Amino acid sequence: MSEIHYFPRYSQKENMVTNNTLLLFSRLYQNNPKKFTLFINSVLDDDKKQLNTTVKFSQQEKSRSGRVADGMISQDSFKVVIETKLYGQEHIDQVIGHWNSFENEDNQVFLWINKEPITNDYYNQIINELNDYNNKNGTNIKFASTTFKEICYAFKDVLQEYDLEMTTLIEDYENFCNETGLIDNNENRVRVVLTGKTFAENMKYKLYFHPKNRGYQNAKYIGLYQDKAIRAIGEVSGIVDLQYDESNDDFIYYKDVKGKSTQEIKNQIKDITKESKTKHGYPAEEDRRFFIVEEYHQTEYKKTSHGGLPGVRYIDLLEVNGYEEDMRAMEIADLLKGKEWDVL
Template identity: 30%
Template sequence: MTNVHYFPRYSQRENFETNNTLLLFHRLYDYNRFRFEKLLAVLLRNAATEAGNAFTLGLQIKQQVGTGTSVVDGYLHQDSFRIAIETKRSADGFTADQIGRHVTGFSQTSGGFLFLLSPEQAQIAGSHWESVRAAAIQRGVVLIPITFEDLIAASQGCLNDYDEEMRALVTDYEDFCSEEGLLPVDKWTLFTPPCGRSYEINVADRLYFCPASWSRRKARYLGVYYDKAVRHIGRITKLVECEIQNGAVIGATKELTSDERQRILHASGAAMEQQGWDLTTGTQFFLCDEMHDTMFRKSTPGGIMGHRYFDLRSYLLEGVPDRIADLAERLRTSNWE
């Protein structure tokens, strides 16, 4: 049996991603079993209901329980269940043959759940899946197609606001998934950091900057937020780390145009002059070719404490326009909480 490692030891990317997913489960379980049970309840509830399976998680404590021949005063029990995970980098990577072999690995008496984890939800409704579904039913196995996005949402949902350490862990897992291209939603995502003290620099140089040590998802769009609204929006064309020495940009992780270098230099100088911020080392820059004014308002009281991500499809039901100018105009009629 292969143990879960805190540091990846796999060369195959699917094993690498599975290991980090198991690590997320492991850390949530160690942190708080109640939170972990909430996570599993979300992931399993709908699938188990559809399959007609009833299940409970955790220790059950009852009193005055009949045994058939007597009634005991107290009774503690915990139902056993098994979960297997098959991970693919593409939903069409699952095959009926492989999943069928996985199903036969479950005990006919105990059954269990088989997660089919991929960036987009796997489709197992075709005729070539009929024998697999029949075998799963016979063994009491529920096939559960889930996405990395589903897992992240369920993990976030099982935590309270004050679970700061675990929220940071889930955020790091989310960033990992984004970096690996496992979140298709990123191409519709608006990254919105608070820019109350830097927005003039951000707008003038069409960029956002923050420490290189801060993990951020590979969102397609940048929103400059201040005064309770996203007031400017651009499409992120490059995310680059670099240093600035003697008025020159050096060590850039992406090839930069002369205009991009000038904008980075100007932002660095303005940040030092206006706020005393040193951007010459350990900084990452989110660069946009163009930026347009908009008014995507926060409708609830108070500002935002940290960055936010918005799936623009939830606010633009007619679709996300390709032109930034059109997107900026469409967002003027939308609000968020």
């Protein structure tokens, strides 16, 4: 007998994904408006002004005319316009067009949902356009962005053990997201990189770099590989694209792709650039992508297959015995120590 699903799976089109997401929101509101309010404010992540989606019952309320009504049922006016994206498209003109959907609501929010977190560049582009739109039209539209994975987390956070129907609902929605590729496994992946020559410098400066034009898939962790084993694990806290000008000891350009660089990080990038040229002959002025970690934690995750590592590899931590998703990088390093893996 086939399993019954709350959410249809007949297509991967954006309108079907949007319909399923709205169905999820609607079912929670119908089940418990107060929990829906907690959930939607968690998704919108706006601490300045929280949406109140519940109906309010009151008595002896004075109107503007001074008359006192015996009772009143009211609800705040709000509208959340949702744009879902399956493939990371960034079309600012399309986004601006959605803002005309707002009318005279007291609270107006444009919610952008994607597979991956929004990039710094696109976020700033939307905010700049939105500020200009608000100024020209006398509106006060707010912007929020989230991912399908974050929606699942936020939904689960408002549930209790006895919310059996809603628990079944979110489990099916999460399965739908996984089956249709809306949730990736980046949070549980280690990007294993070769650091035969620069291992000491990577550890010292808490960085890893490669040419900017080299391919890259998102992963939460970096694993430094040397001598047939992953020797250190670090959680990626920032990514920077840059080109260094050796003659002026400055950057020709410097762009934060993820996170925001401090002056200390910029100094470390300069230092490792100079040191890697002096010690290993790496060119100082090539276009590079730098990965910043808070700390590298030493480990020894041995590769059992013959030969060296043939380029970058990704490890799925969910396949490692003993791994739990709330582990920190230091705990992951301890877990991997003494274990073995193979390159297929």
